Amino acid sequence: MRPSGRKTDQMRAVSFERGVSKHAEGSCLVKFGDTHVLCTASLEERVPPWLRNGGKGWVTAEYGMLPRSTGDRMRREATSGKQGGRTLEIQRLIGRSLRAVVDLPALGERQITVDCDVIQADGGTRTAAITGAWIALHDCLKWMEERSMVKVERVLKDHVAAVSCGIFAGQAVTDLDYLEDSSAETDANFVMTGTGGIVEIQGTAEGEPFTEEQLGQLMGLAKAAINDLVALQKSAVA
Amino acid sequence: MRPSGRKTDQMRAVSFERGVSKHAEGSCLVKFGDTHVLCTASLEERVPPWLRNGGKGWVTAEYGMLPRSTGDRMRREATSGKQGGRTLEIQRLIGRSLRAVVDLPALGERQITVDCDVIQADGGTRTAAITGAWIALHDCLKWMEERSMVKVERVLKDHVAAVSCGIFAGQAVTDLDYLEDSSAETDANFVMTGTGGIVEIQGTAEGEPFTEEQLGQLMGLAKAAINDLVALQKSAVA
Amino acid sequence: MRPSGRKTDQMRAVSFERGVSKHAEGSCLVKFGDTHVLCTASLEERVPPWLRNGGKGWVTAEYGMLPRSTGDRMRREATSGKQGGRTLEIQRLIGRSLRAVVDLPALGERQITVDCDVIQADGGTRTAAITGAWIALHDCLKWMEERSMVKVERVLKDHVAAVSCGIFAGQAVTDLDYLEDSSAETDANFVMTGTGGIVEIQGTAEGEPFTEEQLGQLMGLAKAAINDLVALQKSAVA
Amino acid sequence: MRPSGRKTDQMRAVSFERGVSKHAEGSCLVKFGDTHVLCTASLEERVPPWLRNGGKGWVTAEYGMLPRSTGDRMRREATSGKQGGRTLEIQRLIGRSLRAVVDLPALGERQITVDCDVIQADGGTRTAAITGAWIALHDCLKWMEERSMVKVERVLKDHVAAVSCGIFAGQAVTDLDYLEDSSAETDANFVMTGTGGIVEIQGTAEGEPFTEEQLGQLMGLAKAAINDLVALQKSAVA
Amino acid sequence: MRPSGRKTDQMRAVSFERGVSKHAEGSCLVKFGDTHVLCTASLEERVPPWLRNGGKGWVTAEYGMLPRSTGDRMRREATSGKQGGRTLEIQRLIGRSLRAVVDLPALGERQITVDCDVIQADGGTRTAAITGAWIALHDCLKWMEERSMVKVERVLKDHVAAVSCGIFAGQAVTDLDYLEDSSAETDANFVMTGTGGIVEIQGTAEGEPFTEEQLGQLMGLAKAAINDLVALQKSAVA
């Protein structure tokens, strides 16, 4: 029933390619099917002004899409003079998600910025970005550990990964691609930790409102998928 | 236990003052305790470019805060040259929430813009805004009905109202005020229709991740509160 | 002759509602008829960079209009990316008017920002704003006096109030409302102190140039009106 | 008593150099002493959107200062991303002043933009700009008359010129230069027509408020000065 | 002598990966050593306003760098609100270079935008971008040819490729990498066609001025390198 022929609870092929950037302290090219996001983690030895001398660090994220990552070419945000509402919303979400599993005092007064740039989009860019950003962040911390700056396991408290689930053609399905996303009745993004805690849930009825029961089904699919994603993260960084 | 002395499932005093604007086709000053939001609905006889000649209308929202609606004065967004990420996120949410209960073809090729301006803030401005915006929208449609432009009940399919619930001091509570909001472990906004359908749910762990069980508790509180809000809307427009 | 039926030298009903903001150190909702402006005074314990270590304070103002404060909805300045020329002109005028009656060294190295936000507009928003801003400023200083930071009477040297007068249908009239303003031949704003000193006068011929004699008539009306406004301010803060 | 040794009612040396631009339809380099403003009038065969198909034309102005026209180098407005409040205020004033003496329907559906760029500043740039802009506008209309597009005397109803007067060291003086302007107690700009009508008056107390009597003295000085300026305009275009 | 151990006239390893974008009509990931640029060509069935109804098409380019494509993270241009001078300079150069080999009337009233996004930078990003953009443009035209819209060989008159040469440590060398670029005495970019015509030459003395003889040496190196690049382009699209 799904355009891609996938089963309702089947994710797309997921892969992580680590160390793709010569310059970044940590980097990962994450693929959820045809959605490809390049995540780079950059370390700076200073925190934003409002955190100075507070003894703790900061993790933040920025998000962008290459102009032709999409079916139709989008206007480059640098030429329109500002980041749009969707971009700001997504990068705030990625930042919150990462901070949920980071011990900021253990990081020390440093900032890590994870840039998530969508090279190719086919739905689910924000969930792929969060999942890949965790790898980039992990590798940045490992780079720091090799220089005796931090202990990875003290700073990074848990895994974090994300997936979108939705009601498509009346059925709850996992990991919407673009075709599904653009006609789904309900679209919900779930961000969860490796131990199953919920970090963020955003569910939106695109057409008809949804029911608590449907939300429960989506949550069930999301838990299973994120469980798998965390397992993939684990083997990626092993 | 709550700073305000409220019970866990108790909302703040809610009121709607209709017709507060001499100029707007519909308007409402909504109060959730000390959170006061002025909602005005403005009718235009044209739709955005991408909807022209499509035979259907559009409902959108804008959100703003007066600089001293908050405890510390905030910078005026007009002077910083752009709306911030939080503002864009909220006004997109209000717009989606209203459109969930509007039959856009029945509106005809017209746009209604609901401006939600926070006069005074004490937490929950977005949920108060959605709840009051529905009244302003309703009254704008009524103004149109009086001019034989539309039938209210054909355009406005249902009520929509919103509330924030959260985990505060380990307990699920309804309608967070600023004091609670700033130290809540989890904060979730629920937007629901008069018939109990879920339009939007946004839950965020501020500190520790939350569990599915906690989400269920928050959902239960939200359903009861929104039920009450819808009843108040009904008597307000009766 | 006047659309409102007022006499040539008759102001609209004027009222001041103090303490309307839970957060601001001073606040006032001023009404000149259907023109309603919310004025809040915010205290900051620091001055702009160019005044630092100079031993004196600063008073400034910002002005804004809610999008549907007017007959047709105006574009929100935060979305157009900047404050327009009219806005900048008005907020500079309000700031100068307030500073004319403040002893900046007696204020100490602090800044008070008075935000004047037009909730509903019916002509004369800038003159109402100045008149109400004085109350908000007064109450902010009183708040400071209660905390032994300043003496009100040492900082605030005098009252300041403003009114617009104009030539409408060939006659000099006081306190133009929107209908009059939009067809007046000449429009002049007067800002004066409680002791009758002129702080600012701005007269503009909208159609035909005006004569020195007409200017004299407008000045006469303005003096009388401002005298009344100052009396109202006095009873308001008594 | 005046830093320049001028008498209280003495203007600086005033000169108009016409036709200084190879490209503009009308142009004038106006000098009020060391204040030099280049005024160019540019004709376009179309009006702003809000005037289209209304059968009348438009005259507008823009104002700018070269970065080192002033004692200290100012930041170039093109690099700060917007025109400041003072610039907007001045260019609105110049436009209003010119339109006060133009018959817009007689101009036809065309726009004339007068750019006033300050090459060197020594106080009084806005009044010099208005006075010189009238010459540039006149010459643009003459250029049009030579091409049988309009009759100058039907479009240009009168002269318009401007001067600043102020209270300096306790005395009313004409045509403030920078030294006087920066320490004047009161500064007032007068814009008047060739027949003595007042187009605009803007008086500001920089320190102490001023009296009606002082305003009368300034007005007297301004009338005499503008009378002279109009005579100079007449011989310039003769 | 070169940090990379290359001979003076030796380019870095160059490769073209075609068809890397699922969405773009033409795309190429070009690598000059560690400099990696993703070029996508996007077809639109309309031209910029100033070309409408002129019967000819347009080819333009945009350029960007991912924030961590460089050794230190750069600020994202979308957050700083505008494209910097260097970016604008480079994208104008790429556009001119491509148009030099395109028959715009043969393209018809369509626009092709080639986005060149630097994934990883190690010097020479603009020359790599031009060289790869030609491939993306070629493939876009081929896509159009397959749909009978154009003939590739009628629109694309020639190859175009580019290389930077410079004086490093006193010697003329080919294809500067970042280490060389940052300490080169002279840096010159050459853009040439497949038949050896010069499209653009930009030579800059970073320290001491250079001589005509040195320019001749750089030109000689550039001709040889561009000859090789064109041969590589030919085999890539064969």
Added chain:
Amino acid sequence: MRPSGRKTDQMRAVSFERGVSKHAEGSCLVKFGDTHVLCTASLEERVPPWLRNGGKGWVTAEYGMLPRSTGDRMRREATSGKQGGRTLEIQRLIGRSLRAVVDLPALGERQITVDCDVIQADGGTRTAAITGAWIALHDCLKWMEERSMVKVERVLKDHVAAVSCGIFAGQAVTDLDYLEDSSAETDANFVMTGTGGIVEIQGTAEGEPFTEEQLGQLMGLAKAAINDLVALQKSAVA
């Protein structure tokens, strides 16, 4: 053959008027025929942040065109909110050209900003600007020498001047004016020192690519012209 009747190797009349600004430390109105550029050099006793405490100074340039310096009125960059790509490109070029002949450590920790504002344009504004900017810079340094701040000959190592040459109607010609520039096949700007060193060369094929031989012809013309310009600079500052 040339529209102006000039010989192929003939420059337009060139003149330098020094000391045209009352305020600037150095200034020059340079004319290349009908191209007039006002250059002012402004001294500041501080350097940009990235140079602080480095013991050396900085020379930079800004470029602008008055709106009606051109045949058709151009939009003022201050109103469009940013400097365009061409402006940024030119001012970067002027800055680099001047720095090529300045000993920055000998200048001390100070910045000189040379503003080049085009009063009237007829082609070659950037080359006139560079040539005139050298005079303004020289005079600024002389002003400093008179105050014992620097020695001119230690800071200013050489002359720098510029000219554009191009292929017009098949022939290599010197100093293109607007008519030639707009139809030239090739346009090249040369910046050279008084001792014949090349500081910058920018050659662009507007239509057909050009050959190495043609580049040699343009170089020959440029050397002769710049030789003359330097001689004129010498007599101007003698």
